[in-house]
Amino acid sequence: MARVYNFSAGPSMLPEAVLKTAADEMLDYQGSGQSVMEMSHRSKTYDKIIKDAEALLREIMNIPDNYKVMFLQGGGSTQFAMVALNFMNKNNKADYIITGQWAKKAYKEAARYGDAKAVASSEDKTFSYIPKTDKSMFREDADYVYICMNNTIYGTVYHELPDTGDIPLIADISSCILSEPIDVTKFGALFAGAQKNMAPAGLTIAIVREDLIGNAMDICPTMLNYKTHADADSLFNTPPCYTIYIAKLVLEWIKNEVGGLDKMKELNEKKAKLLYDFLDNSELFKGTVVPEDRSLMNVPFVTGNPDLDAKFVKEATEAGLVNIKGHRTVGGMRASIYNAMPYEGVVALVDFMKKFEAENK
Amino acid sequence: MARVYNFSAGPSMLPEAVLKTAADEMLDYQGSGQSVMEMSHRSKTYDKIIKDAEALLREIMNIPDNYKVMFLQGGGSTQFAMVALNFMNKNNKADYIITGQWAKKAYKEAARYGDAKAVASSEDKTFSYIPKTDKSMFREDADYVYICMNNTIYGTVYHELPDTGDIPLIADISSCILSEPIDVTKFGALFAGAQKNMAPAGLTIAIVREDLIGNAMDICPTMLNYKTHADADSLFNTPPCYTIYIAKLVLEWIKNEVGGLDKMKELNEKKAKLLYDFLDNSELFKGTVVPEDRSLMNVPFVTGNPDLDAKFVKEATEAGLVNIKGHRTVGGMRASIYNAMPYEGVVALVDFMKKFEAENK
Numbered sequence: 087m088a089r090v091y092n093f094s095a096g097p098s099m100l101p102e103a104v105l106k107t108a109a110d111e112m113l114d115y116q117g118s119g120q121s122v123m124e125m126s127h128r129s130k131t132y133d134k135i136i137k138d139a140e141a142l143l144r145e146i147m148n149i150p151d152n153y154k155v156m157f158l159q160g161g162g163s164t165q166f167a168m169v170a171l172n173f174m175n176k177n178n179k180a181d182y183i184i185t186g187q188w189a190k191k192a193y194k195e196a197a198r199y200g201d202a203k204a205v206a207s208s209e210d211k212t213f214s215y216i217p218k219t220d221k222s223m224f225r226e227d228a229d230y231v232y233i234c235m236n237n238t239i240y241g242t243v244y245h246e247l248p249d250t251g252d253i254p255l256i257a258d259i260s261s262c263i264l265s266e267p268i269d270v271t272k273f274g275a276l277f278a279g280a281q282k283n284m285a286p287a288g289l290t291i292a293i294v295r296e297d298l299i300g301n302a303m304d305i306c307p308t309m310l311n312y313k314t315h316a317d318a319d320s321l322f323n324t325p326p327c328y329t330i331y332i333a334k335l336v337l338e339w340i341k342n343e344v345g346g347l348d349k350m351k352e353l354n355e356k357k358a359k360l361l362y363d364f365l366d367n368s369e370l371f372k373g374t375v376v377p378e379d380r381s382l383m384n385v386p387f388v389t390g391n392p393d394l395d396a397k398f399v400k401e402a403t404e405a406g407l408v409n410i411k412g413h414r415t416v417g418g419m420r421a422s423i424y425n426a427m428p429y430e431g432v433v434a435l436v437d438f439m440k441k442f443e444a445e446n447k
Numbered sequence: 448m449a450r451v452y453n454f455s456a457g458p459s460m461l462p463e464a465v466l467k468t469a470a471d472e473m474l475d476y477q478g479s480g481q482s483v484m485e486m487s488h489r490s491k492t493y494d495k496i497i498k499d500a501e502a503l504l505r506e507i508m509n510i511p512d513n514y515k516v517m518f519l520q521g522g523g524s525t526q527f528a529m530v531a532l533n534f535m536n537k538n539n540k541a542d543y544i545i546t547g548q549w550a551k552k553a554y555k556e557a558a559r560y561g562d563a564k565a566v567a568s569s570e571d572k573t574f575s576y577i578p579k580t581d582k583s584m585f586r587e588d589a590d591y592v593y594i595c596m597n598n599t600i601y602g603t604v605y606h607e608l609p610d611t612g613d614i615p616l617i618a619d620i621s622s623c624i625l626s627e628p629i630d631v632t633k634f635g636a637l638f639a640g641a642q643k644n645m646a647p648a649g650l651t652i653a654i655v656r657e658d659l660i661g662n663a664m665d666i667c668p669t670m671l672n673y674k675t676h677a678d679a680d681s682l683f684n685t686p687p688c689y690t691i692y693i694a695k696l697v698l699e700w701i702k703n704e705v706g707g708l709d710k711m712k713e714l715n716e717k718k719a720k721l722l723y724d725f726l727d728n729s730e731l732f733k734g735t736v737v738p739e740d741r742s743l744m745n746v747p748f749v750t751g752n753p754d755l756d757a758k759f760v761k762e763a764t765e766a767g768l769v770n771i772k773g774h775r776t777v778g779g780m781r782a783s784i785y786n787a788m789p790y791e792g793v794v795a796l797v798d799f800m801k802k803f804e805a806e807n808k
Contacts, residue, residue, distance in 0.1 A: 090480035094487040097688055105474050105482050112470035113463065119451035119767065121466050123647035123693065126455040126770050159520035159649060160670055163684040167668035195669055281685055286484035288520060288649045288687030305666045307528035308556055309521055323524040324642055326649030326687065327458055332484065406480065409487050 091431035094409035095238050095384060096261065096282040099426040103343065104335040122331040127324050135331050136320065142337035146347060149270050149293060156292040156312065157320040157330050162188065162260050164310070165277045165290060169256055170196035171306040173275065173298055174229050181205045181228045183248065186213045186237040187415070188258060193232070199303065203228075212416060213240040216379040219248045230254045230274055236262035236381050238282070239413040241374065241420065243381040247272055254298060261383050263291065264340060265425060266351035274298050282383070283425045285333035288326045340425070350425060354382045357423050357432045361385050364436045370394075370443040374416055388418030395419060398442055407435055452792035455770035456599050456745060457622065457643040460787040464704065465696040483692040488685050496692050497681065503698035507708060508624075510631050510654060515677040517653040518686050518694075523549065523621050525671070526638045526651060530617055531557035532667040534636070534659060535590050542566045542589045544609065547574045547598040548776070549619060554593070560664065564589075573777060574601040577740040580609045591615045591635055597623035597742050599643070600774040602735065602781065604742040608633055615659060622744050624652065625701060626786060627712035635659050643744070644786045646694035649687045701786070711786060712743075718784050718793045719743045725797045731755075731804040735777055749779030756780060759803055768796055 092099045115122045118131050125132040140155050149155060158164070169192065174180045178200035182193035184207035196202035205224060206217040224231050231250040236243040238261040247255065254274025262268075263278040270276065275294040281287035294312050302311045314322050344350050362380060365373040365387055374386045389395050395418045399411045402419075412418040423432055453460045476483050479492050486493040501516050510516060519525075530553065535541045539561035543554035545568035557563035566585060567578040585592050592611040597604040599622040608616065615635025623629075624639040631637065636655040642648035655673050663672045675683050705711050723741060726734040726748055735747045750756050756779045760772045763780075773781040784793055 088480050089474065092481055092485055094485070094490070097485055097487060097685065099485050100482065102474065105484070109470045109473035112473070113450065113466050119449050119769070120453055121461065123466070124453055124455070124458055124460050126458060127648065129455075129770065159522070159525075159687075161520070161684045164520075164668070164670040167670060171668070198669075199666075279685065281688075286687075286689040287488065287685040288690055305560075307525070307532070307668070307671060309525040309528060310668060310671075323522045324458065324640065324648040326520075326647075326690070327642075328647040329649055329687070329689070408480070409490065 088406065090406040090408045091427065091434055092408050093421045093423070093427070093435070095413070095420060095422045096279070097287045098282050098422055098424050100286070100332070101336065101339045101343070101426045104332065104339055107335055108332060123328045125327065127321060127327050132327060135334055136325065136327075139330050139334035139337060142334060142341060143291070146264065146337060146340055147268065147270060152296050153270060154294050154296060154299060154312070154316040156294070156315040157325050158290040158292055158315060159288065159326055161287070161290055162258055162277065162279045163191065165258065165292065166192040166195035168310045168312065169230075169232065169275070169277075170199040170202070171310055172302045172312050173254070173256065174200040174202075175301045175303055176229045177227045179203070179225055179228045180230050180232060181224045181253075182232045183207070183217060183219060184209060185216055185234050185242060186240045188237070188239075189232070189234040192234070192258065196232070212374075213237060213242065214374055215376045216242050216244055221249045221251050224250055224253055228253050230256045232256045234258040236383055238384050238422070240416060241381045241384040241386040242379045243383070245379065254295070262381070264347065264350065265354050265383055267347040280329065280333055282422070284336055285329050289329040289333060353429065354423070354425065357427065357429055358382045358385065360432050360436055361421060361423070364439060368439070368443060370446065371439060374418070383424055384420060384422050386412050386416050386418060386420040388412070392417065394446060397446070401442065402438060405438055407438055449767065451767040451769045452788065452795055453769050454782045454784070454788070454796070456774070456781060456783045457640070458648045459643055459783055459785050461647070461693070462697065462700045462704070462787045465693065465700055468696055469693060484689045486688065488682060488688050493688060496695055497686065497688075500691050500695035500698060503695060503702060504652070507698060507701055508629065508631060513657050514631060515655050515657060515660060515673070517655070517673065517676040518681040518691050519651040519653055519676060520649065520687055522648070522651055523619055523638065523640045524552065526619065526653065527553040527556035529671045529673065530593065530636070530638075531560040531563070532671055533663045533673050534615070534617060535561040535563075536662045536664055537590045538588045540564070540586055540589045541591050541593060542585045543593045544568070544578060544580060545570060546577055546595050546603060547601045549598070549600075550593070550595040553595070553619065557593070573735075574598060574603065575735050576737045577603050577605055582610045582612050585611055585614055589614050591617045593617045595619040597744055599745050599783070601777060602742045602745040602747040603740040604744070606740065615656070623742070625708065625711065626715050626744055628708040641690065641694055643783075645697055646690050650690040650694060714790065715743045715784070715786065718788065718790055719746065721793050721797055722746050722782060722784065725800060729800070729804060731807065732800060735779070744785055745781060745783050747773050747777050747779060747781040749773070753778065755807060758807070762803065763799060766799055768799055
């Protein structure tokens with residue numbers, strides 16, 4: 087069996103140790119005689135799994151007690167509606183910073199339910215930077231300010247959060263959750279699709295400050311009301327049990343194998359530095375993002391020649407460096423180097439880029 | 448390793464052959480060098496998986512071309528809102544038959560969005576029967592009539608569908624999907640949480656007649672609009688990829704190992720008959736459902752003595768017959784004998800019941 091280095095933007099690589107444990111426990115989870123796939127979500131065995139997953143997430147991310155953690159379904163796209171339906175409820179106003187397609191989709195969904203305003207955007211330069219904001223740009227009576235913290239398609243990230251004063255900051259952290267420490271207290275709510283740094287697709291994490299829960303609009307579907315899930319500890323209905331189990335294994339890997347988020351960040355910085363340093367010195371390849379806003383997770387780059395880009399993608403794939411094609415709106419390539427991408431994978435990529443550059447000068 | 452017989456109402460047993468394949472392919476799906484958990488949902492390899500899953504479902508269930516099949520998230524509980532938001536759109540009226548807690552929840556959610564009417568109910572006898580209806584009981588201008596086809600908690604099933612005339616019939620088939628052939632053309636829409644007969648929790652199947660799609664209420668969240676998913680072939684956003692892969696394995700098992708839904712029904716009838724025949728002749732145990740409405744999938748039974756029930760559940764668990772405790776609203780026991788429960792499991796249960804009866808006369 088030859089495992090490949092998978093640079094997919096998500097779903098994406100999982101730690102090999104996690105996959106091995108999942109395979110080993112597939113027919114019999116710890117002597118229960120059942121797969122986790124088969125367990126009643128109301129059983130004691132499963133209850134320990136979901137409670138352990140939450141406790142690990144709280145410990146690793148240092149989530150304060152006044153924040154609820156929810157295991158949901160529907161992905162970030164469902165959160166776009168949930169954020170608006172739950173939080174745009176005081177003055178029916180919310181301010182959005184448009185840093186890419188996902189932020190834009192979130193904004194458009196919110197605009198269906200109230201006065202959503204795009205206060206800043208980097209669309210003028212294909213979202214290749216994070217627009218600067220200051221507190222005066224936000225409406226004082228906005229119910230929240232919304233950002234997409236790491237922009238998967240464009241490879242930008244907020245290294246510094248916008249100052250929103252007393253207005254709750256809501257963030258989509260789908261593609262950077264667990265990649266480095268984050269100060270949860272700076273946010274009113276955070277959410278993340280799990281399929282990048284945490285689990286297979288089909289699980290969405292929401293972390294919401296308690297005082298923001300319980301004021302959903304009347305039209306909010308029961309299942310899209312954070313209160314429904316917060317009150318039931320994510321067991322209002324059957325949760326995506328197996329995906330939560332894999333998340334637990336990933337969280338155990340971060341805690342026990344990696345050593346927590348400080349260590350995770352070190353490793354992610356080391357991987358990203360290797361790739362960015364090469365890009366900054368390459369005569370053929372160049373990164374598409376302004377240096378100060380570069381993501382640790384998603385690294386788009388181009389040769390400037392679409393034919394050469396296509397040749398690169400083809401040959402990289404043949405060399406076991408897969409899913410490296412860039413998003414069509416940026417073109418070129420994109421290396422997503424999430425937590426589970428080993429350092430050796432980035433070394434292999436950079437070596438391959440060097441070789442390709444030498445052969446295609 | 449001692450696998451148990453798991454009588455859980457859901458999530459529930461999966462065919463052992465499916466679990467073995469999943470374990471074998473965990474680190475490398477068919478030479479791709481990736482787990483299905485890690486694959487981009489936009490990759491060719493994954494695209495074949497989801498397309499094969501849909502094609503198999505269409506073939507096995509004989510779904511006509513004018514019905515869309517969607518792989519969704521959020522469970523039946525999210526469908527309760529989706530049904531109302533999408534279908535209660537002509538006269539804003541819908542008629543519900545209340546055959547248990549789930550039908551009631553669906554009704555209550557619909558009542559938040561329009562004129563939902565409970566036209567019949569079996570709540571007077573703890574939902575132990577299917578209320579008789581005739582066409583005259585439904586409002587002529589109802590946008591749809593809603594039923595829960597198999598009632599997991601109470602063990603009832605519609606052996607004959609209500610005659611709704613020209614009014615579309617919408618059914619929750621979560622706990623009977625794939626258990627026997629069903630005439631899809633009799634329905635406007637069907638949906639099912641997959642965690643009983645099809646896959647692990649975290650996947651919801653919707654089968655919707657095309658002419659009913661595209662008329663959602665303005666307030667309907669984008670992700671709760673069937674049109675969103677129908678137009679994108681379930682790839683509007685990242686679907687629950689791995690869960691769909693397991694569903695594909697289960698569908699292959701039904702097609703190739705079982706031999707289709709006629710054979711599946713035969714096997715399910717054989718299992719159910721063994722248990723019902725025993726119940727009908729037992730001096731200690733008795734079924735709680737009227738004979739003509741008995742489910743093939745969920746078989747609630749009681750001794751009439753709560754202490755003896757508790758003793759039975761405890762001793763059964765020790766004997767490897769697990770999750771047999773009844774729902775608190777019915778009490779006693781419930782054996783959920785879904786597709787993946789082998790005949791031998793029901794034999795083991797009946798043998799155990801005989802022994803228990805002899806010891807506790």
